[in-house]
Amino acid sequence: MINIGLMGLGTVGSGVYEIINNRRRFFEDEIGEKIKIKKVLVKNKNKNRNIDIDDKLLTLNPKDILDDPEVDIVIDVLSEKEIAYDYLKYALENKKHVVTANKAVVSSKMEELLYLSKENNKAFLFEASVGGGIPIINSLKQGIKADDIFQIQGILNGTTNYILTKMYEKGICFKDALKDAQDKGYAEADPTDDIKGYDTGRKLAILSTIAYNQPVDSKFINCRGIDEISIEDINEFRKLKLVPKLIGSSQRSDNHIYASVEPLLVKDESFFSNVKDAFNIISLRGYNTGELRFYGQGAGKNPTANSVVLDVLDIVKGTYTNGKVYENRKISGDKYLTFDGEYYLRLSSKDGKDNNYLLNILNMYNSKHKVINDKESLIVILPWTSENLINKMINEIKLNVEDIRYFYSGIYG
Ligand SMILES: NC(=O)C1=CN([C@@H]2O[C@H](COP(=O)(O)OP(=O)(O)OC[C@H]3O[C@@H](n4cnc5c(N)ncnc54)[C@H](OP(=O)(O)O)[C@@H]3O)[C@@H](O)[C@H]2O)C=CC1
Numbered sequence: 014m015i016n017i018g019l020m021g022l023g024t025v026g027s028g029v030y031e032i033i034n035n036r037r038r039f040f041e042d043e044i045g046e047k048i049k050i051k052k053v054l055v056k057n058k059n060k061n062r063n064i065d066i067d068d069k070l071l072t073l074n075p076k077d078i079l080d081d082p083e084v085d086i087v088i089d090v091l092s093e094k095e096i097a098y099d100y101l102k103y104a105l106e107n108k109k110h111v112v113t114a115n116k117a118v119v120s121s122k123m124e125e126l127l128y129l130s131k132e133n134n135k136a137f138l139f140e141a142s143v144g145g146g147i148p149i150i151n152s153l154k155q156g157i158k159a160d161d162i163f164q165i166q167g168i169l170n171g172t173t174n175y176i177l178t179k180m181y182e183k184g185i186c187f188k189d190a191l192k193d194a195q196d197k198g199y200a201e202a203d204p205t206d207d208i209k210g211y212d213t214g215r216k217l218a219i220l221s222t223i224a225y226n227q228p229v230d231s232k233f234i235n236c237r238g239i240d241e242i243s244i245e246d247i248n249e250f251r252k253l254k255l256v257p258k259l260i261g262s263s264q265r266s267d268n269h270i271y272a273s274v275e276p277l278l279v280k281d282e283s284f285f286s287n288v289k290d291a292f293n294i295i296s297l298r299g300y301n302t303g304e305l306r307f308y309g310q311g312a313g314k315n316p317t318a319n320s321v322v323l324d325v326l327d328i329v330k331g332t333y334t335n336g337k338v339y340e341n342r343k344i345s346g347d348k349y350l351t352f353d354g355e356y357y358l359r360l361s362s363k364d365g366k367d368n369n370y371l372l373n374i375l376n377m378y379n380s381k382h383k384v385i386n387d388k389e390s391l392i393v394i395l396p397w398t399s400e401n402l403i404n405k406m407i408n409e410i411k412l413n414v415e416d417i418r419y420f421y422s423g424i425y426g
């Protein structure tokens with residue numbers, strides 16, 4: 014009998030509970046062992062839960078799981094990052110296998126937790142931390158480890174992709190689309206992590222660390238999110254046949270990792286534009302295989318829970334690979350990857366400065382911009398330029414215009 018301690022019974026936790034119970038027979042046939050969820054840690058025992066579970070399984074005390082000698086595997090699907098890290102560390106030290114969906118913990122503590130798992134001869138697995146139901150971590154660790162990966166690009170956050178899809182296709186405002194994504198269980202407890210691009214940055218750091226065999230710290234990844242995109246922008250994007258996507262990219266060259274998260278505008282017939290709602294895509298480029306694309310549901314109850322259960326089955330079957338314990342983060346993510354190309358730029362001032370004033374400043378830097386709308390905000394397409402130059406222009410404008418609002422995005426084509 015394999016006993017599991019499940020920490021968390023929210024969106025993902027309830028999915029894990031249901032998959033393990035509903036597919037119990039199949040798993041037992043497959044692995045020749047019985048699997049049982051022995052205890053479930055929650056914050057509020059009296060919460061109304063849309064799940065058929067015996068109340069006696071629920072506990073408020075983490076020690077009921079972490080100190081129970083009969084618990085073999087601890088699954089972390091808690092929403093609180095700090096306590097999750099303490100529990101996972103404790104679990105490994107207490108010789109329990111660990112499975113987690115927590116990208117915040119994995120991206121910041123991967124070396125330490127992998128080291129502990131090796132020391133204690135236990136698994137530390139985190140398939141669900143990137144790409145929801147897409148088995149990307151295992152693919153990187155096993156399926157394509159013969160290749161030498163030099164580039165990763167992807168739509169790695171379901172919430173923001175859902176919001177952008179609803180804004181673009183249905184004209185729904187940002188706030189309502191976010192609320193909808195929260196109701197569907199895609200968003201983080203604090204959705205700032207999603208909309209500011211930090212969640213994508215963490216996932217990119219995890220993928221880059223494994224793919225490039227060098228520890229990449231998400232703290233060094235420049236993240237711009239989608240929260241400044243307005244309905245006015247969306248209307249212009251539609252006219253231009255461009256679709257906004259939040260894209261994480263990293264590249265390995267000359268012993269450096271270049272990485273960034275930013276909104277980019279892609280052509281409406283491109284493959285990125287066809288990744289809609291909470292779906293994710295991860296494109297890897299390697300010297301041997303060329304491009305490989307992984308596509309699937311990037312967030313939500315069942316896809317994410319499926320990845321958690323996959324890790325559990327690997328542990329029970331003894332087929333798991335912990336992966337390398339990465340050394341100190343010396344040369345990790347030390348360079349920002351900046352997009353060079355055409356840019357969309359919207360500027361608007363609320364303190365009486367008119368669009369001509371803004372145009373004059375743009376002229377000082379770039380006389381070839383094309384004005385595509387100046388009825389309310391000033392919206393221009395800048396020819397081939399860099400993010401650095403755009404930031405210089407905006408800083409110059411900020412010196413003179415206090416209440417400047419702006420959004421810019423590279424046109425990826
Ligand atoms: N939702 C998704 O699509 C995905 C989520 N993840 C990750 O999975 C993890 C869980 O996410 P999700 O299921 O959406 O989160 P939820 O908010 O739906 O659930 C969180 C669970 O954690 C429990 N919990 C929170 N704080 C405590 C505490 N102090 N003590 C005990 N229990 C606590 C809650 O208890 P109670 O039920 O009593 O409130 C709840 O059961 C997160 O790390 C998230 O980043 C990863 C991939 C996709």
Ligand SMILES: N[C@@H](CC=O)C(=O)O
Nearest residue numbers: 170171172199201312
């Ligand atoms: N909030 C995350 C959940 C999955 O990782 C997302 O929206 O992608």
